[in-house]
Amino acid sequence: MADPDQQQQLEQLEAKIDAAKQRSAPKPRADEHYSQAQLAWRMVIELVAGLGIGFGIGYGLDLLFGTLPIFMVLFVMLGLAAGVKTMLRSAQEIQDKKVAEEAENKSP
Template sequence: MTEPSEQERLRQLEERINAAKQRKEPKPHQEEHYSQAQLAWRMVIELVAGLGIGFGMGYGLDVLFGTLPIFMVLFTMLGLAAGVKTMLRSAQEIQDKKLAQEAGNKTLQTRGTDEGA
């Protein structure tokens, strides 16, 4: 038979294995889907807002100065550029968050293997 200390060590090992399995359970697919959809809508709204603000400012200047729609075209293009820049900044923020989360997971995995040694 096995000694009591070996049985205790085996029980502790089983508990650690079960805890590790619970940590690694994947998220339900629906949660991930809605998360990605929210991020996509955020980026679309940022782009459309940039276009709308640029268009509104250009149209307002054209009406104010009584000019051809030169300001409207110019500010719409500037609004498009601002919207794209904001979208790219949001994408970079999301990527940084995901990389930090992955680095945190790797750190936890490394600690778990170090503690087992």
């Protein structure tokens, strides 16, 4: 068995190695992490894009067939549903990333 002096030196060496590893660990880049505002804008853009595409398709079909704005209303509703579905998928993706980060931070 090692004497107490060697044990203490070994513990000091391990502490120095851990400190060196922490200093040389790669730092996360600022652009890799999204702020809350960026996430909110992403979701708003997804919703508006769905509405815009639905409006464009519906309006185009109404012009093509010469109908009342029935296709426009129908496709705006479909675009809204698609936009909400995309927003929910993005929110789930963000939540999964946060859960993975928390699990990674908790693991020893």
